[in-house]
Amino acid sequence: MxxxxxxxxxxxxxxxxxxxxxxxxxxxxxxxxxxxxxxxxxxxxxxxxxxxxxxxxxxxxxxxxxxxxxxxxxxxxxxxxxxxxxxxxxxxxxxxxxxxxxxxxxxxxxxSCGEKGAGLGCYMKSCQRTYHVPCAYNIPGCRWDDGYLLLCPSHASDKFPSELKAKSGKQDTEKSTTLMNVGKNLVFCGSALSSDEKFALADFASSSGAVVSKFWRNDVTHVIAATDSNGACTRTLKVLMAILNGKWVLAMEWVKACMEAGHLVKEELYEVVLDNHGSSGGPKAGRLRIQNNAPKLFSNLRFYFIGDFVQAFKADLLNLVTTAGGTIIETKDQLWLSSKANANQLTLVVYNADFSDNLGVGDEDEDSLKCQRLGAAEDVAQEFGYRVVRHIWILESIACGLLCLDSL
Incomplete structure (x- = not known):
């Protein structure tokens, strides 16, 4: 992904x-x-x-x-x-x-620049405030642009260079005045946008009073995703988190339509339907699930991850599973105990089916590696009477907004 x-x-x-x-x-x-x-x-x-x-x-x-x-x-x-x-x-x-x-x-x-004690300073030259990056991210009043520039809470209303460039000569005064403050409760997050699209989104946010977040956060209201000629978006963590949290996943055309109209237009016509892996319907299904107060997608599912995963990659998978209401089983002891507990919960043994990180490995060796990973997962599954699933099953289920039980 x-x-x-x-x-x-x-x-x-x-x-x-x-x-x-x-x-x-x-x-x-x-x-x-x-x-x-x-x-x-x-x-x-x-x-x-x-x-x-x-x-x-x-x-x-x-x-x-x-x-x-x-x-x-x-x-x-x-x-x-x-x-x-x-x-x-x-x-x-x-x-x-x-x-x-x-x-x-x-x-x-x-x-990090590699210098001892380095801090991230406020973009305003006259400001002496500095923060560690994780600390600044956890301060609600700080504002970020798309290049890791930071404005402290005291200067959050000032403009970044990208916002000044985007605003220059793009919209007439009448439309900017019409849009002003209509988006004061909106938080936008771009996904796979080009530089021009990022500038346009920053301009729209500046004109409407909305906020643009570089990273996914829980108060994001709209993920604005780049789409190809088929209307398919790239499958990113931001898109998947938006689906699980029932937030809008919209094509860039929505931003353009709002700017042209001088006010916010209805989102439904611009909601992304398809992703670049062929999965469809996830964004709408996710919104309706939240609106109807339905159980989370992975409720009553338990997941045991086995084998080789890059640490950051696995951390994102764990984040997606728990956001979707799933339960993580960390050890074999817990796996054994869970087998004696609630029989109504389905337990899945998850292995990494992505071999793109094994560069230079020949087809024969890759086939052997596939057999090893699958075999290890099947051994555990058979021991406890559980099901084996590739990690991709998690992504596919979220992307289409329903459990792909047929692929288990």
Whole structure:
């Protein structure tokens, strides 16, 4: 599943406060190690961002070493999931086999300049406020643009460069006045948008008084998704979270129609129906499920994940499952106990059916790996009398808004 980062390679523009020429020349060994980790991460970045790492809150709380950047052991929506590195490479699986393991938050890793104590400063030059990235994300009054620029609560009403550029010469005064404040309770989140589409969305939000969030958050009201010639959107974490929370998933044409009309137009005509994997009906089904106060999609389902998953990728899957009302079984002991508990709940053993991260593996080796992963899942399922499912089943069920029981 593709993400905005995958489609557009947004680089982090990060501007820590400077403390003189001597500080700029002296880079610590720790900073160099961190830079090496970031460079190494690029090779695995496609997989890590496969679900659209927006840093969603993980449902699993574990004993955790502190982040090498922000020195916090907490994992939140603002920090993203923890990642482990040793000798400049990401560790997937058991870290006990490695020495000198470094743990970092996903977002701290992508937003760190490598200098000790670096902070993210308010975009206003006259403002002296600085924050760690996860801390700033958890402050409701802070406002972000699409390039990791930040405005503190005191300057949240000021404009980012993207907003000034988008606004320049695009809309006449009459339409801007008509739109003003009609979107004051709206929060927009773009999905796989081009640069021009991001500028247009920022312009619309500025004209209407709405807020644009770079990441998924619980108060998002509209996900504005790029669509292809067939009207299909890219399957991203933002789109899937919108479906599960009953929020609008709209094509960019809705924004254009509102700007042309000078007021908000009805969303139904612009609701996305199809995604780029062929799944359809998810956004409408998700809205109706919430409106009708129906049970969540994965209510009465339990999930046990087995085998190799990239940590950030698995964290997003866990986030989706719990948001959809599913229960996570973390250990085999819990799996055994659950088999003796509520028989009305269906338990699924989930294995990773994506082999795109095994670069350089021949067809023969890939077939062997497929057999190993499936075999391990089937052994556990047969032991407890459960069903085996590929991780893709979770995504497909959410994307079409119903349980794909026929594919189990």
């Amino acid at each position: 593709a993400t905005d980062a995958t489609n557009h390679r947004n680089s982090v523009r990060y501007s820590p406060k400077r403390h003189g020429a001597s500080g700029a020349k002296c880079q610590t060994n720790e900073g160099k190690k961190r830079k090496k980790i970031i460079d190494k991460l690029n090779d695995a970045k496609e997989k890590i961002n496969d679900l659209g790492v927006s840093g969603g809150q993980s449902s699993v709380v574990l004993d955790q070493s502190p982040c090498a950047f922000c020195h916090s052991s907490k994992q939140s929506e603002g920090s993203g999931p923890f990642m482990a590195f040793a000798q400049g490479k990401e560790i997937v699986g058991n870290v006990d086999n490695f020495s000198n393991v470094i743990h970092v938050h996903f977002k701290c890793l992508h937003c």
